[in-house]
Amino acid sequence: IAGILDQTIKGFTPDYNGTKSEYMNDQNFVEKIENSTSKNAMIFQLPYVPYPEWPPVNKMTDYSHFKGYIHSKNLRWSYGAMRGREGDLWQKAISEKPVNEFLDILAFSGFSGIYIDRYGYADSGSEIETKLSSILAIPPMISDNKRLSFFNIEPYGKKLREKYTEKEWDMKQYESLHQLLLSWEKGFYYYESDAVKNWRWCSSEGELHITNTSEHNKKITLNMSVVTDYKELSDLKLESDLFTDTIKVNSSDTAYSKEITVTPGKHIIKFSCDAQRVEAPGDPRLLVFRIINFKVIEQE
Numbered sequence: 001i002a003g004i005l006d007q008t009i010k011g012f013t014p015d016y017n018g019t020k021s022e023y024m025n026d027q028n029f030v031e032k033i034e035n036s037t038s039k040n041a042m043i044f045q046l047p048y049v050p051y052p053e054w055p056p057v058n059k060m061t062d063y064s065h066f067k068g069y070i071h072s073k074n075l076r077w078s079y080g081a082m083r084g085r086e087g088d089l090w091q092k093a094i095s096e097k098p099v100n101e102f103l104d105i106l107a108f109s110g111f112s113g114i115y116i117d118r119y120g121y122a123d124s125g126s127e128i129e130t131k132l133s134s135i136l137a138i139p140p141m142i143s144d145n146k147r148l149s150f151f152n153i154e155p156y157g158k159k160l161r162e163k164y165t166e167k168e169w170d171m172k173q174y175e176s177l178h179q180l181l182l183s184w185e186k187g188f189y190y191y192e193s194d195a196v197k198n199w200r201w202c203s204s205e206g207e208l209h210i211t212n213t214s215e216h217n218k219k220i221t222l223n224m225s226v227v228t229d230y231k232e233l234s235d236l237k238l239e240s241d242l243f244t245d246t247i248k249v250n251s252s253d254t255a256y257s258k259e260i261t262v263t264p265g266k267h268i269i270k271f272s273c274d275a276q277r278v279e280a281p282g283d284p285r286l287l288v289f290r291i292i293n294f295k296v297i298e299q300e
Contacts, residue, residue, distance in 0.1 A: 022145065029143040030071035033113065033150050036141070041112035041154075042076045043068065046128065047120040048095035050083040060120035068115060077115075086213065089181040099131040107157035108169075108176035114151045116140070125149060178214035180262065180296065185209055187271070189285055197293050203286040204277075208269040212262045219261050219299040225253040225292040234275035236289060242267055249273065253292060259299075 045065045054062050065079035081087035094105045118125040132151050140149035187206030212218050226249045238245045242260045278287040
């Protein structure tokens, strides 16, 4: 009896009213999106979140993007592409582009709108919404609880279409749908960043997978800095079917740039470094070197 009384307090009762309120908010908002876009419209969801099973992104919990599927009848949503597969890597690649380029790619690819979960951003989506509003010259549609926002890009796509001939448009669409896909594997850890730079730690060995999904060669430049945790110089080797290089690295940022031609298909760049392991008490990872501000620039 004492146990029952102790473990059946009012605090254990689910917040049914709160759950119902959020459910109805999502339903009303998705219905507004459906009524404002074409039938079977494709909606791109931000922020990009891998699927399945991913840690919370700021205040946004895993699977939150499935709300669209629950409440819509004919809309098509971007979330749910299997992590590491081509569709997922494509979404990741374009979501990291500058906003104007990202917007054009969506339009060329046939998307009708952009759905934003503000919980997924540290600034509640303020920066991305401001940039989109500026380019589209429209304010976002906002849900009643202020958590979700939406931009209809169909008018933007129609104006963009008018600038190109049918052949040019087909070419732009092909390039948009056949992005250069990158995947950090086997030794590389997750993406990290601060207000100044971004980086990715690696153990003594790691792989960068580059996939050219188009049918023609792509000329690109790889830009990055590499750093270890020690003043002593160490060798960092980069080996692939595209090129082979060895550079000296230490605790000072070593800038590295390489122009390569990526043929159609998948290529693997293997990184290996003979530096000592970083002493990081409390961090279970095997940290040896890190790649800083990595960027791929595609040549015209």
